[in-house]
Amino acid sequence: MGIIRVISARVIKYYSYILKNYYKEAKRMTFKEFKFKDKLNQAIENAGFKEPSPVQKESIPIILDGYDMIGQAQTGTGKTAAFGLPIIEMMSGDSGIEALVIVPTRELAMQVSDELFRFGKILGFKTATVYGGTAYNKQIERINHANIVVATPGRLQDLLKSKRIKLNPKFVVLDEADEMLDMGFLDEIKNIFRYLPEDRQTLMFSATMPKQIKILAEEILNSPKSVTVTKSERTNSDITQKFYVVSDYERDDALLRLIDYKNPSKSIIFCRMKKEVDRLSSYMTSQGFKVAGLHGDMEQKQRERTIRAFKQGLVEIFIATDVAARGLDVNDVSHVFNYHIPFDSESYVHRIGRTGRAGNKGEAITLVSPNELRTIKRIEKDVGTKMISRVVPTRQEVQSKKDSNLLNEIIKTDITPSAIELVKELQHDIDIVTIAHLLASIVQKEIDVKGKDIIGLNQEEIERLIEKNRYQKGRDGNSRRGRRGRNRNGNRGDSRRRDRSSRRKRDRG
Numbered sequence: 001m002g003i004i005r006v007i008s009a010r011v012i013k014y015y016s017y018i019l020k021n022y023y024k025e026a027k028r029m030t031f032k033e034f035k036f037k038d039k040l041n042q043a044i045e046n047a048g049f050k051e052p053s054p055v056q057k058e059s060i061p062i063i064l065d066g067y068d069m070i071g072q073a074q075t076g077t078g079k080t081a082a083f084g085l086p087i088i089e090m091m092s093g094d095s096g097i098e099a100l101v102i103v104p105t106r107e108l109a110m111q112v113s114d115e116l117f118r119f120g121k122i123l124g125f126k127t128a129t130v131y132g133g134t135a136y137n138k139q140i141e142r143i144n145h146a147n148i149v150v151a152t153p154g155r156l157q158d159l160l161k162s163k164r165i166k167l168n169p170k171f172v173v174l175d176e177a178d179e180m181l182d183m184g185f186l187d188e189i190k191n192i193f194r195y196l197p198e199d200r201q202t203l204m205f206s207a208t209m210p211k212q213i214k215i216l217a218e219e220i221l222n223s224p225k226s227v228t229v230t231k232s233e234r235t236n237s238d239i240t241q242k243f244y245v246v247s248d249y250e251r252d253d254a255l256l257r258l259i260d261y262k263n264p265s266k267s268i269i270f271c272r273m274k275k276e277v278d279r280l281s282s283y284m285t286s287q288g289f290k291v292a293g294l295h296g297d298m299e300q301k302q303r304e305r306t307i308r309a310f311k312q313g314l315v316e317i318f319i320a321t322d323v324a325a326r327g328l329d330v331n332d333v334s335h336v337f338n339y340h341i342p343f344d345s346e347s348y349v350h351r352i353g354r355t356g357r358a359g360n361k362g363e364a365i366t367l368v369s370p371n372e373l374r375t376i377k378r379i380e381k382d383v384g385t386k387m388i389s390r391v392v393p394t395r396q397e398v399q400s401k402k403d404s405n406l407l408n409e410i411i412k413t414d415i416t417p418s419a420i421e422l423v424k425e426l427q428h429d430i431d432i433v434t435i436a437h438l439l440a441s442i443v444q445k446e447i448d449v450k451g452k453d454i455i456g457l458n459q460e461e462i463e464r465l466i467e468k469n470r471y472q473k474g475r476d477g478n479s480r481r482g483r484r485g486r487n488r489n490g491n492r493g494d495s496r497r498r499d500r501s502s503r504r505k506r507d508r509g
């Protein structure tokens, strides 16, 4: 009986796998199918876009057909190209400003206009950006020469009200509508639309759909079509996702060890609360890292300054809450660290989407305590991805990696005349081998790995824990599974000592 059940389950699993892949393959499409102008297709290819994202697949045909549209999708799903490409395709290029995009912040205005410029320049379209805090005259001049204008609500309203500019766009986009609502721009938006022509195609994008946004949509959109992309459909799969099982008191040690080991160019550490952001910021600063905290109640100016410092590399690590990192688009973030696993899957998707942007590879690293393993399973299921378990490298392992990097560096370094002088002087009193030892000791002190040797669970312990969770789940479901593999006491202490010697063999990474 048992064997037959196992075999038939395997067969069903195999066929459903084949079927799923068949449909996946059949559904795959390219940008060619939208039949854009050759030049626009060229620009898409140059941008490295191969396959349209889900929101792009659904929105582009609707927009090309001339409908108003309301799109709901999370950050990082490719909304800019979803509206930008069809609009650019339909623009004639001969009559002033044809497209107006309204975004909540200056930062987003720059991002969106960069992306639109990337696609539009090949067709000779000019893009202007309009936001507060800069001189009017220069901005107005740029607007007068532009085909596409990307603007924040405050300054745009100013310019329209004072009649310094007149706009007659065929396409109007309201991007990140819910964020504009959060920032209190609702009145400005309504005002702006009074100055816009009735005869226009209007598109609205929002990550969430609060009531006020729905009401606004009724006011400014004309029989719109809706596009909703679920949270699991994402733009890119270039993000490797790993988790490490550690005890709560080991989180700080694990984080520092992993940063030491991974050596990220730029990274973001996510915390659940502002309090944690503050604590971790001062702790990491005291450990010599260039960090900055980013949380929800920062002023816009301060926030922008911090983000600029991050982009320029003056700050290497951002420590942020979910709210604060919303919409953050920095291209070269190599690692995202989840100091705590987020409560909901949506936040997880959003957090890890801060890395692996613009075609780069990224790594998302999550620290969990043994009792949070169930959250991992739930997120994997919701998001449809797999997180791989890994073991925090030992001090020794990080040290040897650093030492070998140091050796490489020494071999590659050019000898300077002043170094020769220095060694000559030392040679009066000390023999050359001792000098070498002394110099190496000085350098090595700099790369000394701190902290205890072993942090968190090893691979065997993680597997045992996973097995235990699976058993518990089975028991709830009235399964007849045996007790095999279950560690009834969860007595980690003993196995830890025993496993120490076998730790070398574990998966690193």
Ligand code: ADP
Pocket (backbone or CB within 6 Å): 048, 049, 050, 051, 052, 053, 056, 073, 074, 075, 076, 077, 078, 079, 080, 081, 115, 235, 329, 357, 358, 359
């Ligand atoms: P959203 O506005 O939904 O937050 P963006 O439009 O800013 O997302 O896109 C996020 C990132 O994904 C950008 O770096 C963008 O260039 C990239 N991107 C968008 N669409 C694609 C695609 N089809 N293929 C590859 N990368 C894409």
Ligand code: MG
Pocket (backbone or CB within 6 Å): 079, 080, 175
């Ligand atoms: Mg966007």
